[in-house]
Amino acid sequence: MKKIIVVLMIIVVNITYSQKIEFLERYDTLENTKEKLFVFLCPETDLTNSKLVAKVKATGNINDVFLLFQTIKNEVQKIGSNSFKLEKFTKVGxxxxxxxxxxxxxxDSVFENNYKNIPKNKIYIFGDQNIRAKNTQNFKINREEHEIESGKFKEFNLKIGEQLKINKGGGRTGKTYWINGEEDKIATFFSFTGIGLIESTHKLETEMGIINIKSDQFNIIDPNFGLMLLKIFDPQK
Incomplete structure (x- = not known):
């Protein structure tokens, strides 16, 4: 399925999580978004025939980027948005x-074109989303030791026909995941902290041929959030 990815001063405050959302621009739309998509639009994707619904700013704790993303998603889907393009992520204090x-x-035609711009046969490992922290997590790719720092990501290539093994931890508490390289397979996004999890009913699980892992050590990230996170986190060498 190709839909995976990937000034009105109206302010809404989420009291529970202290998130603030501000509509910088907002336009009326009668579009129906029954599927509740929120697809990441790559910078290269032509949006000439797409309708801008809103330009939105969310402000909140720098240590919870996913909550900022989710706050926006929850509001704009109500007014007909089914996709988004990252404009800016800025630290405030x-x-x-x-x-x-x-x-x-x-x-659908835009999503078809957008799909062509999404990285294929890549694996991205993300560190803790607490950007201010200096946590380092260790893991193995095909038995080779690696580490990932908070606020950073690592990229790995996956050859078609190749099976890659990712391991976190050891002994009975360790977790291992195998992933196969396939023709035109979109990138897979992992973390060891639970950020941006794919929901259990998400259609991506079947399309990507993966399962949803929810543990304290190994998690699959929603690709739409993962693609945005690549623009926010720094690559780790």
């Missing part, structure tokens, strides 16, 4: 950050 995205309603 020591504890907060601003996430700005433009959200759109796109037809």
């Amino acid at each position: 020591d504890e907060n950050a601003e996430l700005i995205v433009s959200t759109y309603f796109c037809e």
